[in-house]
Amino acid sequence: MTIATTNPATGEVVEKFAPHDDAEVQRRIAEACEAARTLGETSFSQRAAWMHATADLLDSEIDSTAAMITLEMGKPIRQARAEVVKCVKSIRFYADNAEAFLSPQHLADPSTVSASAAGTVWQPLGVVLAVMPWNYPLWQVIRFAAPALMAGNAGLLKHAPNVPQSALYLDELFTRGGYPDGSLRSLLVESSEVAAVIEDRRVKAVTLTGSESAGRAVGATAGRQLKKAVLELGGSDPFIVMPSADLDAASTVAVAARVSNNGQSCIAGKRFIIHTEVYEEFVDLFTDKMNDLVVGDPMNESTDVGPLSTESGRAAVSGLVDDAVAKGAQLLAGGSAPDRPGWYYPPTVLAGLTDDMRIVREEAFGPVASVYRVGNRDEAVRIANQTAFGLSSSVWSNDDAEHDWFVRNLEAGAVFLNGMTVSYPELPFGGIKDSGYGRELAAEGIREFCNLKTVWKA
Template sequence: MPIATTNPTTGIVERTFDAIDEAEVERRIAAAAAAVAPLTASTFAERAGWMRAAADLIEADGDELARLITVEIGRPIAQSRAEVGKCARGMRFYAEHAESFLAPEWLSDPSSVGASAAGTRYEPIGVVLAVMPWNYPFWQALRFAAPALMAGNVGLLKHASNVPQAALYLDTLFERAGFPAGSFASLLIPASGVERVMRDPRIAAATLTGSEPAGRSLAAIAGSEIKHVVLELGGSDPFVVMPSADVAAAAAVAVRARTQNSGQSCIAAKRFIVHADVHDEFLAAFSERMAALSVGDPLDEATDVGPLATESGRDELADLVDDARQQGADIAVGGTRPDRPGWFYPPTVISGVTPAMRLYAEEAFGPVATVFRVADAAEAVAVANATTFGLSSAVWTNDSAEEDHFVRALAAGGVFVNGMTASYPELPFGGVKASGVGRELSAAGIREFCNLKTVWKS
């Protein structure tokens, strides 16, 4: 993929960028390594001041950044503004809480280990490589950068090639805010250049948000180098609706859960698993609401769903739907590629999906929802877990026993009851199975890239 801004609304390439050469890659890695000592030596208070200054810059540039997001990936502008605001909040969260999250922890009775004092402390590990996707071009990068920098680590960002302007903005953000030179930098390199960086001995660890194949590739390199990784990969999240639920409310939230970022979110609900007693009611309400969404220019405030970010992504989504249609699935809404410029695909609702169809197991990265009819809670769990993914999940029920059952039985990194999956700085985020390893956000996220050092004193 060329390093370029291609407007998904028009399909027109607006700006292209040259990849940096090997000499510049080396210069940036060396600058990052040189920044480790001054950043480690800084205090939490100093880093918090710089992080708040970076959040201030993000907010001051908010309108410009929201438009940039929309032009580079096609997201509706109101949602782009929300991403910018979420970034600033997340940065301030870590500025406030990093010191307490990483405070030393001492045994109350060290004599149990034959010591006068014993416990643990968290220390930064050095330079961390972040390989980030395009779908939340600022939030994905900053939810790594904020905790990493507040812990005293240095960050290098290899961003997706279709959001180069976002990468270049982040390249200078933290130095503008006061962090030592080299504390954070972007590498405009193709995906083929990641292995060279990852194998550099000055790189201590890596984090990747993206596809399962990309995660497997990075993990294999990290394993051979004995380097720690955090991986947040794909998801095909279930959204379960039981008879005790408020079905109308569930259908309304289901639309937002499926179409956030025009459906291009790892944690978007994708498989709607509905008890037979309320299946028809839910399907009708859900389909009506999906059909009513406004699809169009993402810079228009009234637009609900914009184009998909890439032509290949749109084509892959259309192929999934066509495969299901050819094998007998019922298309309640949408399902036809529009004849217009840009990479649009309509909100689509499909039922009657069987294991023979690709949509049964593959992630639909766009505004396409599959609805399943199940007989009871046991079948709902079986269908929900019948995938290699396990990122997050949602369950709608007003029965406390059912709630407890689903919270325990769903194989996922999160369960949201009577709501839709979202990420919050206060809560850990990540998945199980092929959806990844490790956690981002909360105290768990900042501790991922720290050395947990044991201290024992006689």
């Protein structure tokens, strides 16, 4: 495996990085252990002060950090800046709310358990390993690190091999904000070395955002060690449009949902399930808006869609489209990679899908939309639930009773009504089925890596 920054817009290798050898890995795990001991003895107010200082640092470095993200994985620079701003918000959110989320709870009538006092306290586990992907190089890490560190844990970060500059930036960020050395330590190692880190008795838990296969491997290793794991895996989210919907708004948001981050988002709308009464109108609006997008240099402020992050990623997306077309799918937009440097793929719309096509079952991690025509809400939910994934979903309707019905019947970790699925620090985030288990963000996210300890006093 090569650990390197490769510009997806040109295919040029910008800089290579030497992997950490075993001695360096052991040193960094030891540093994280020492930091965890220190953090466990500090107050929430002290940790919050460091966290706010970290947020201020990141806020002052938005432009340079965004440029680094775009260079490493190719997202449009406007979206890269928005990612950094979101990280700042999340850091401040946990600085301000962690103590309340982890406050002790007291039994109102302890005599019912023959005690003078009884209740629960939350305590940190220690060192937590985070295995993170390239598609949101800062946000994916911050949404783990901010709550984990505010709870008093320390973190080890095994980042994706194509975003080493982001990994090393994060390695120093919290320390620069005042946190003890080792509070978040990056490990520049191959994926094959992750199991050994999980098996290390000094590591108490693991969280992973990534592919289904990676989740199965990490979950199995953690299970054998009886260690807590949180897994946020793939998604093939449905975007359902019913007759009462505002079609102009729905089609505009549908485009943003499908091509945000160049289409490389687990929670992006990928399967557009449209009621037959509005199918033709919606598809015309949607296809026109997809065709109007500007594909180009991600450093350019006017670019809507940049390159995919890797050559192999583009090949995977192209393979799904080619398979569908060969089996009879209609190509309404896009469908072939341009003849230019870099790993670009155009916004693409497919219709006339059948169950033998791979794209019906597999996640399209790029700007490719699958469109389905349905006759009623039951058919919409059947198609929505037919994949193995269950991350999020979006429903467009102005019928409140219909809202309630879809919320009850969609198999997903979230349902967004008349809006695009987005992760917020204030709301728990995660999926079901092959999209993983556990929750990030909100109070539920900070509690995942804490011990809920019962306290009973005679």
